[in-house]
Amino acid sequence: MSAVIPLGTFEPVSVKDAWPNEAGNFTPWLAEAGSIAALGEALGLDLEVEATEAWIGSFSADILARASDEPNHRVLIENQFGETDHRHLGQMLTYPAGIDGARTVVWIAEKILPDHRAAVDWLNTNTKPEFSFFAVEIELWRIGNSAPAPRFNVVASPNEWTRGPIVVPPGNGELAGRYRIRLAYWASFADYLGQKGSKFRIGCDNKDPWFWFATGRAGFGIVATIGLRRQRIGVNFNMSDDADKSKFHALYSEKESIEQQFGEPLLWEELPGKKASRIAVYRDGVDPADPSQYDDLHKWMLDKMERFRTTFSERVKLLGSSGDTEPGEEETPDGV
Numbered sequence: 245m246s247a248v249i250p251l252g253t254f255e256p257v258s259v260k261d262a263w264p265n266e267a268g269n270f271t272p273w274l275a276e277a278g279s280i281a282a283l284g285e286a287l288g289l290d291l292e293v294e295a296t297e298a299w300i301g302s303f304s305a306d307i308l309a310r311a312s313d314e315p316n317h318r319v320l321i322e323n324q325f326g327e328t329d330h331r332h333l334g335q336m337l338t339y340p341a342g343i344d345g346a347r348t349v350v351w352i353a354e355k356i357l358p359d360h361r362a363a364v365d366w367l368n369t370n371t372k373p374e375f376s377f378f379a380v381e382i383e384l385w386r387i388g389n390s391a392p393a394p395r396f397n398v399v400a401s402p403n404e405w406t407r408g409p410i411v412v413p414p415g416n417g418e419l420a421g422r423y424r425i426r427l428a429y430w431a432s433f434a435d436y437l438g439q440k441g442s443k444f445r446i447g448c449d450n451k452d453p454w455f456w457f458a459t460g461r462a463g464f465g466i467v468a469t470i471g472l473r474r475q476r477i478g479v480n481f482n483m484s485d486d487a488d489k490s491k492f493h494a495l496y497s498e499k500e501s502i503e504q505q506f507g508e509p510l511l512w513e514e515l516p517g518k519k520a521s522r523i524a525v526y527r528d529g530v531d532p533a534d535p536s537q538y539d540d541l542h543k544w545m546l547d548k549m550e551r552f553r554t555t556f557s558e559r560v561k562l563l564g565s566s567g568d569t570e571p572g573e574e575e576t577p578d579g580v
Contacts, residue, residue: 461563
């Protein structure tokens, strides 16, 4: 069946068409509230800019930011036009030692070379769990004569599946508290799944606000989320490889029948400009930090997970995939 409205084609645009100069144009743009929020969404962080061109020893980081919900968590952002190089890799390694509270380093470039992506993956695997390193490619895309739209493509990020057991260091204030809350919630949920004989399993400690459950199809997952700041939990059906939104729109064409089978209305989150898309349900006004609520929250969460599996298990067989199996190459799929 042909499309009922004219469709366009995504076309890449040179980054330098929008920002001729990295220091003079791109960094000031990225420091703007809307731009840093978009980067934060891709990384799964709420970011606030503290300073630009922040001096750290003999180097200056392009942007010094902090996680707005963890004031002691500082984020260093280094921008680079063109391909990544060893000099900027060295700066990435230098920055955390020079700033109190620096726990996340973000390296943004037009092209992350394979050797440098491997280096960032190595850092995430071999450093302490409280440190995180990201490699992000900045892209510009337009449809027809539209204004170009930026996209942050996360190509290397922390991956808890490759780390050893998570040990939260004592005396680390708010960060340690959040880690412990998340660890406790997911450990309790893991026990609950076992007690219920569920096919869903949590096989490792988890300090993240989300947990990805495989569906048996690469590029699709059922994701459970907890939001401490927003006081909510959620479950979503995540399509991690859907940059052109074809999978999302294929399912959206069945919205009425899908919601009827699921048993309630769903939030259809296309996530324009992102590689992923998702279909979600949330429960607000709850406290995942309160163990007395665990049974109720676990029951709700497992019920929604089972409904998503039942509703989408056959439908995803008709949708294509390029082979991605884990979130993180584009963004954390939490929605919290």
